[in-house]
Amino acid sequence: MRIDVISLFPDFIAQCAVFGVTGRAVERGLLSLHGWNPRDHAQGNYRRVDDRPFGGGPGMVMLIDPLRSALNAARAADPRPVRTIYLSPQGAPLTQAKVHELAGRERLLLLCGRYEGIDERLIAAEVDEELSIGDYVLSGGELAAAVVVDAVARLQEGALNDAESAVQDSFEDGFLDCPHYTRPVSHELGSVPDVLMSGNHGDIARWRRQQSLVRTMRRRPDLFDESALSKADRKLLEQWRAEQAE
C-alpha cells in the first residue's frame, strides 16, 4: 500500500515510518509513505501557502494552488488509482470499519490542513472524503493523518507478528475490549480474576466476552444495541445481571 501525505511538516509523517508496527510495515515493504510539502509548490519569493480569510475573522486559510500542485505531483508519482482524504474536525468519524475499507486500497492520499483549514473550493474539487479522528481541534491534520497511517498499517497482511495478530481487536465486532491481566497473580493492587487462572478456555472466552459486552453497555451506550445481540451474548448479559442482583 502506498500512502502520500500533503503536509507543511513532511518530516512529522516520515517519523511514522520509523517506529513500531508502522515502521516494520515499511521495512517489510507492506507500506510506503511519501510526504509532499505544499511550500515546495508555492510561487513567488515568499512561497506563500496561506492567506487571510475573505469575510474577515481570525487566523489564516491555506491557499488552493500550492495544495493543488502538491496533490497533482503526488497523484502523478504512481499510476494506481488513489483516494484523496482530508483530515478535519468537519469530517465523518473515523471508525474501524472505515479503517478496514481504507486498508484494502492500493493508495491513499492524505491532505493535512493547518491554520483554520483550507479553501473550500479545493475540498469541493479535489477531496474524495473528509474524515475526523474525533470531536476536537488539533493544530494541524498531521496527527490525524498519523492515526490513519497507523490504523491501516497494522491491518496490512504480514504487519503484525503472530502474538499481535492474535489480539482480538474487539472493535472489529463493535465492542470494547475486555480487561487484561498479567503476572503477578496477587498484588497489593488486587488479584487476577479466578476464571483467568482456571485453565478452562470456554469459561475464559465467555468471561471475556461478557466483560466486553458489559463494558460497552456501560461506557459506550452509543455503540451498544441490545436488540442486535446474538442469543449467546444475550445469555451472557442476563447471567451478568443476575450476578449483579445477588
Ligand SMILES: NC(=O)c1ccc(NCc2cccc(O)c2)nc1
Ligand atoms: N479531529 C480531527 O480529525 C482533526 C483534524 C485536523 C485538525 N486540525 C487541522 C484543521 C484542519 C481543517 C480544519 C480545522 O479547523 C483544523 N484538528 C482535528
